[in-house]
Amino acid sequence: MEKTWAELTPAEKREERFKQWLSPPGVSFPTKQAEKAYKERVTRFTKAFKLQEPDRVPVVLPSIGNYAAFYAGTDLRTVMYDYDAMTKAWLKFLKDFDQDMDTFVPPAMVPPGRALEAVDYRLYKWPGHGIANNVMSYQAVESEWMKADEYDALIRDPSDFWLRTYMPRVFGAFKAFTTLSPLTTFEEIAIQSFVAFGMPEVQAGFKALLAAGSESLKWIAAVGVVAQAQQAAGFPGIMAGMAKAPFDTLGDTLRGTQGVMMDMFQRPEKLHEAMARIAPLQIASALSSVGPGGAPIVMMPLHKGADSFMSVKQYETFYWPTFKKVVMAIVNEGITPVLFAEGSYNKRLDIIGDFPKGTVAWFFDQTDIFKAKEKIGDRCCIMGNVPTSTVLTGTPKEVKDYCRKLIEGCGKGGGYILSGGANVDNGAPENMRAFMAAAKEYGVYK
Amino acid sequence: MSGDFVNLLADLKEDEVLKQVKQRLAAKEDPLKILEDSRKGMEIVGKRFAGGEYFLPELVFSGELLRQVTEIVKPHLTQSSAKVKKLGKVVIGTVAGDIHDIGLNIVDFMLDVNGFEVTNLGVDVPVEKFVKAMKDTKAPVLGLSGFLTPAFDAMKETVEALDKAGLRKNIKIMIGGGQMDDEVRKYAKADAFGKDAMAAVTLTKKWIGVG
Numbered sequence: 001m002e003k004t005w006a007e008l009t010p011a012e013k014r015e016e017r018f019k020q021w022l023s024p025p026g027v028s029f030p031t032k033q034a035e036k037a038y039k040e041r042v043t044r045f046t047k048a049f050k051l052q053e054p055d056r057v058p059v060v061l062p063s064i065g066n067y068a069a070f071y072a073g074t075d076l077r078t079v080m081y082d083y084d085a086m087t088k089a090w091l092k093f094l095k096d097f098d099q100d101m102d103t104f105v106p107p108a109m110v111p112p113g114r115a116l117e118a119v120d121y122r123l124y125k126w127p128g129h130g131i132a133n134n135v136m137s138y139q140a141v142e143s144e145w146m147k148a149d150e151y152d153a154l155i156r157d158p159s160d161f162w163l164r165t166y167m168p169r170v171f172g173a174f175k176a177f178t179t180l181s182p183l184t185t186f187e188e189i190a191i192q193s194f195v196a197f198g199m200p201e202v203q204a205g206f207k208a209l210l211a212a213g214s215e216s217l218k219w220i221a222a223v224g225v226v227a228q229a230q231q232a233a234g235f236p237g238i239m240a241g242m243a244k245a246p247f248d249t250l251g252d253t254l255r256g257t258q259g260v261m262m263d264m265f266q267r268p269e270k271l272h273e274a275m276a277r278i279a280p281l282q283i284a285s286a287l288s289s290v291g292p293g294g295a296p297i298v299m300m301p302l303h304k305g306a307d308s309f310m311s312v313k314q315y316e317t318f319y320w321p322t323f324k325k326v327v328m329a330i331v332n333e334g335i336t337p338v339l340f341a342e343g344s345y346n347k348r349l350d351i352i353g354d355f356p357k358g359t360v361a362w363f364f365d366q367t368d369i370f371k372a373k374e375k376i377g378d379r380c381c382i383m384g385n386v387p388t389s390t391v392l393t394g395t396p397k398e399v400k401d402y403c404r405k406l407i408e409g410c411g412k413g414g415g416y417i418l419s420g421g422a423n424v425d426n427g428a429p430e431n432m433r434a435f436m437a438a439a440k441e442y443g444v445y446k
Numbered sequence: 447m448s449g450d451f452v453n454l455l456a457d458l459k460e461d462e463v464l465k466q467v468k469q470r471l472a473a474k475e476d477p478l479k480i481l482e483d484s485r486k487g488m489e490i491v492g493k494r495f496a497g498g499e500y501f502l503p504e505l506v507f508s509g510e511l512l513r514q515v516t517e518i519v520k521p522h523l524t525q526s527s528a529k530v531k532k533l534g535k536v537v538i539g540t541v542a543g544d545i546h547d548i549g550l551n552i553v554d555f556m557l558d559v560n561g562f563e564v565t566n567l568g569v570d571v572p573v574e575k576f577v578k579a580m581k582d583t584k585a586p587v588l589g590l591s592g593f594l595t596p597a598f599d600a601m602k603e604t605v606e607a608l609d610k611a612g613l614r615k616n617i618k619i620m621i622g623g624g625q626m627d628d629e630v631r632k633y634a635k636a637d638a639f640g641k642d643a644m645a646a647v648t649l650t651k652k653w654i655g656v657g
Contacts, residue, residue, distance in 0.1 A: 131545065137594055141545065142547070257506070261503040261507065262507055264507075265458065265503070266507075308501075309501065310501050310503055311500075388595050389598070389625065389626070389633070394629065421625075422625060
């Protein structure tokens with residue numbers, strides 16, 4: 001008798017998800033050629049994740065952020081507000097680079113500007129909104145969005161804290177949500193709980209939210225056009241969703257870097273308790289992001305556990321335990337987390353390999369990747385790390401030479417994916433093409 | 447007792463530090479002496495950071511302790527604090543189009559505890575503001591910070607503007623932060639790339655001719 005999903009082991013779940021990724025249910029490719037290319041690419045990635053040798057080293061270009069906008073001669077500001085321009089730019093990149101990449105990311109990371117404006121989003125600045133029109137990135141505003149004395153409220157009920165405390169701060173339009181009753185007061189004949197919803201300021205907040213929703217529907221339809229073209233061209237995605245380390249949720253989103261670092265001294269127990277409370281929320285959101293047939297991969301951008309942010313001891317005490325918990329929950333559901341270590345992790349290499357063999361991929365920015373291969377390459381897939389400075393200011397030959405060095409040093413025996421150290425949002429297309437040129441010339445396994 | 451206080455601050459003992467501040471004020475000690483001891487304590491913090499014993503959390507927390515100490519001492523100050531002689535001036539800031547300041551503030555902290563007079567222009571600093579600050583302060587050293595790749599061009603443009611204003615030959619420019627490296631230094635035509643805040647201190651000392 002066939003086992004139910006719950007009865008499968010993590011390894012069986014992973015196999016099952018990879019199988020579905022390889023042959024996505026309900027998807028038919030327009031041509032045999034596209035289907036063949038799709039399956040080759042998925043197999044290439046799958047084998048690298050499993051620490052096996054694929055046909056050749058797979059490539060993730062550092063252009064998976066906003067580069068397509070630059071490439072098409074427009075900019076981030078324009079594509080955040082003009083979805084046609086966005087679709088066109090990404091379709092152009094998809095067509096022009098079809099020989100130069102193994103995976104493609106639709107513009108799902110380009111936020112719809114009007115939706116953000118509708119709710120007066122304050123956590124981010126974007127071109128034309130807090131930073132100059134021509135800047136090619138959006139950037140988070142560090143602040144103490146959650147106060148030091150609010151840990152208990154967060155821990156008691158994170159959703160309530162989000163709705164009535166956090167959201168009114170980061171969204172100007174939701175200011176009046178502080179006057180709502182907790183939603184859990186809707187109990188029995190809940191007359192009192194309705195009252196706040198009648199207030200004009202609260203209603204204005206909900207109207208703004210509805211407007212952001214309508215705008216986002218138009219946007220997601222435009223993203224969908226690109227995603228369909230991507231599927232038709234035989235390019236798999238490389239991530240279904242994102243998750244964060246609980247320490248980063250506290251440090252980026254809620255308390256800010258200053259705040260969370262003071263808490264490490266002034267209220268460490270509360271910080272630990274809050275991270276433990278956040279972990280299952282991150283896990284649930286990561287698991288729900290992976291749909292049938294999509295890439296069974298969750299990207300985890302890691303921020304405040306890097307070498308320059310804390311000591312090894314602090315990393316082991318504050319960062320690693322709940323981070324590992326989130327990673328393992330994702331792994332145990334058969335999903336592969338790609339752990340993007342921003343900055344450098346040279347002092348963490350004795351710690352971060354502690355995962356079951358072939359279940360996670362470490363994506364390095366500035367870490368000594370050869371050392372990483374040596375220390376954790378027998379357990380974890382390694383990705384990275386052509387420096388952004390070489391991609392942006394170097395020649396195609398310099399990029400290709402760097403890629404060669406990485407392939408020869410990290411590609412041995414499989415388990416390596418050639419990538420940039422971080423995304424770039426502009427730069428010469430020839431430098432982008434040099435990645436695949438190097439992979440084809442030096443990265444074929446015999 | 448004051449040696450104790452310096453070490454307690456350097457060891458980040460919040461309760462003891464604050465208790466001692468209050469005791470010393472109650473004993474009618476010169477509040478300037480307390481501030482001077484605090485400065486010594488912070489110097490040790492800077493040294494421990496440079497030596498790899500302390501990290502960012504300790505810097506942040508020591509800054510918070512200093513803030514609390516100063517707040518308690520301030521009402522007791524009768525004269526404005528005697529100016530400590532500074533080694534030289536440095537201007538720092540995060541270049542246009544980039545709003546990141548964690549690295550910038552570490553550099554500020556380290557230059558400050560090492561005796562330099564720091565003008566911190568903050569984040570997303572337009573080229574003209576850098577030019578004006580270099581004119582106004584006559585500082586011989588400029589530190590450009592940036593986290594993201596768009597900073598590559600902003601740094602280049604800042605250096606060019608200083609050149610155009612005729613200031614370039616009199617100043618030394620160092621860059622650092624996030625995605626910066628020596629390739630970017632060449633691209634931006636700066637004088638040096640520093641991989642961390644200690645490098646900023648070493649470069650500044652070298653250029654200003656101290657240490």
